[in-house]
Amino acid sequence: MADSKREIERKYEATDATRLPDLGRVAGVGSVAREGAMELDAVYYDTEDLRLAAAGITLRRRTGGADAGWHLKLPVAEGVRDEIRAPLGEHVPDRLAALIRSRVLDAPVVPVVRLVSVRDVHVLLAGDGTPLAELSVDEVLAERLHGGHRTAAWTEIEAELADEGDPAFLDTVGRALEEAGIRPSTAPSKLARALAETGPAPERDAPARPHTAGDHVLRYVHRQAEAIVALDPAVRRGLPDSVHKMRVATRRLRSALRTYRRVLDREATRPLGAELKWLAGELGIARDREVLDARLSARLDELPRTMVIGPARARLRLRSAAEHDDARGRTTAALDSARYLDLLRALEALLAAPPLLPGAAVAPGDELARAVRKDHKRLAGRVARALELPPGPDRDAALHSARKAAKRARYAAEAARPALGRPARKAAKRLKAVQSLLGDHQDGVVARETLRALAVQAHAAGEPSFTWGLVYGREEAAAAATERELPGVWHRAHRARIRRAPGG
Template sequence: MADAKREIERKYESDDSGLPDLTGVGGVAAILDKGVVELDATYHDTADERLAAASITLRRRTGGSDAGWHLKFPLGPGVREEIHAPLSDSLPEELAALVRSRVRDAELIPVVRLRSARDLRHLVDATGRLLAEASVDAVTAERLTEGGGTAQWTEIEVELAEDVDPVVLDKVEKRLRKAGVRPSKAPSKLARALADTAPAAKKARRGPKKPAKPAKPAEPVTAGDHILAYVRDQRDAIVELDPAVRRDVEDSVHKMRVATRRMRSTFRSFGKVLDRTVTDPIGVELKWLAAELGVDRDREVLTERLTAALDAVPGELVSGPVHERLRLWAGASHGGARGRVIGVLDSQRYLTLLDTLDALVADPPLLEAAAGTPEKVIAKAVRKDFAKVAGLVEQALDLDPGHARDLGLHEARKKAKRARYAAEAATPALGDPAAALTKDMKSLQTLLGDHQDSVMARQTLRELAAVAHAAGESAFTYGLLYGREEQGAAAVEAELPGVWKGMRSGASV
């Protein structure tokens, strides 16, 4: 099985002078010579280097203390998450799956081989605790694809030890700079290798640089520019969250669902900008993906709510095995749902959706209004969405408490979410008024969401109570929880008119 760790390191240019003395820097009490380690790494990517373009590295390495397969995702400057799998001849499927949203149907092939003679030192404090590893690496790079060449260089690498304050790296860097050592121009060995070993026709450059990335879009000007920028952000979020969802990282499923909803809402809100005959079928696929992702997520949220409510009940009022019933209900579908989500992410339907989103961003179906000014086109669409929310909220509040009002408030919540995303997309163009509306719609969505969660919680409590009763257990605690949920929903309904009145007066987009 693969395991993961956070890697925090910095790289520097090196000459024949090697590593300066770092004793006394950042709590370093001693420098332990660990000898020279021979490392041999083969990096894999698609022929068009999709992983490198996203600053992702995938390698098989022998030598050293961590031989095996390494997959690294960027988290920020000098910070990467490294996922390690045992050494094997072929790429482990669990790692291949984590880059599938980038690779799609393309083949992963060996692109570069790096052989490094690593002169390794341990920087330790007065107690002998490891603070960082510092090394001088003599690197030989060989491009394995057609037309490539070779390159050699030496660099200094300093990697922070686990659970050590990164300020150590800042102090080490200050000492290195004082000694004339400068940060590497390349963000990684692979980036430098790809640049230095590129075919001759592609090597007209000065100094190492990152692999070529898609051209950064120009600053948005028209309404179409702004909407496309927002759609592009959601496309990127879906692709980037894919590995986290596969690994069941906390909140990753929710974030991917939000990205799909944002994009789908944008298609509907700005139908005068993007041709809905093109975007509606994509919206159907986004709705499918969100629904598949939500199979487990909705139950997870409801479980958290019911567990917190049960924990607040005094022990003497908990009658029967209520905790156990809730635990069994919560876990009934988790394993199956997780497998289902992975199946969805591995499906051709999902990969086709990703390709479709790429095509949409590359060649957007812009309508005539897309060339208009944001102040006219985007603002009009946002006001229209807000008007729909207003109508639904007022209609629901005119109904008597009960099932019909619950449904009306649920519809208002969905439209509030759509208006929020529209205002969010509009904020870079319209500024503070759109930002204020985004905040208001988020607050309204949260309030109505709490009401809808109460509706769903009461439905679940009725079901659990029926099961408990059939098993000869007391249903008292379920009734108690039901009553509290009912009171909570009534409180939301009582609060809503005042909250809504304040929001109406602030709608000035």
């Protein structure tokens, strides 16, 4: 069974002549417990082209120490990683293999580096004995196992925050070390340093400054594709908001392929767009249920206690639990499918050899502005049609269609923002307001359908359905208020539309 922990640490350079300051004098430290030296032997795994290392991910099998086993480290922020552990075994555990699949695809992982470290550990304790941080001096010997045969050796100091500790304490420790002449390490991890010093390291080329419309669109497409790949482990782990973020990246990418069809050949990207729509749909099942559950729970919380009659909350909890498990299982199955891996391969192929059209070579201010205006025009037509209809199912459907167009127009403006600047930023902000308003309206439509089903179920079970009817009425009132607000919100967005390319 794998478990995980948040790792917050700082690394520092050291030599044989380095001497640690008196750690007991560091502000906040009551005492220092020295655990003594231990030997750690770790083999790091990666693809032959070092895909994991290029993404800042490490996978290792380590013996020695209190946490021997398989460790997968996923970057969260600078100096912060999530470490997922699994028991020691000869092969990469299935759980960890699943978490790196979006990066490695079909490529096998092989041993690339062996690190043997002699670690001298000092535990910094508060006055009451609570661990604050662990400071270790590591003498490291690195041996390249694949892609080279060189070795390297160095000494480093590592300060790792204790569980539930205050990250500011590492700043305090860092100041004490630097006052003693000890400098921060330039390498983000032992593996990164080992690769750099023993042979070819993964290349991390800085993206070139975009000049053409094609440059801007491809940079945006690359950013969304990378988001899908990077969020895959978080979705599998069930981290908060991860499904939503991955779904948004999927939709943004699909929208860009449709909007910028004069830059990227739509005939070539159409199959990829269909697969992105499928993935967004699979992710949407879990996300939509999360949103619906939160909405209905909030509606119940708004009611006076005397208006919640019968086991309404219990019925909602049972429904939520059952559907949550079903949705999570379906999401995981989608990510484990051959279809999903084919989609990731297709994204790689698209970025490796993009099907560019003549529109890709023109100035971004012309081509991107034209595409944004076209999406805005489509949205204007759908909003006008919806507002002409009387309240009811037809208007609900038309507003939902307008919501989709608002999302596409917003994403188009966001993609164009680096090229068009303030006009695109303002347009995206106003379009987001339209999208949010229409999204709340559609959530209300779905909520009313669910409330009717809950009332029917309650009645069949001999329970009062009064509460569900009351909430249904409140949802109807909220929908009417949203429809009254729409003309004003849309007017502000329409005024912020991009009328022409800057300077055109």
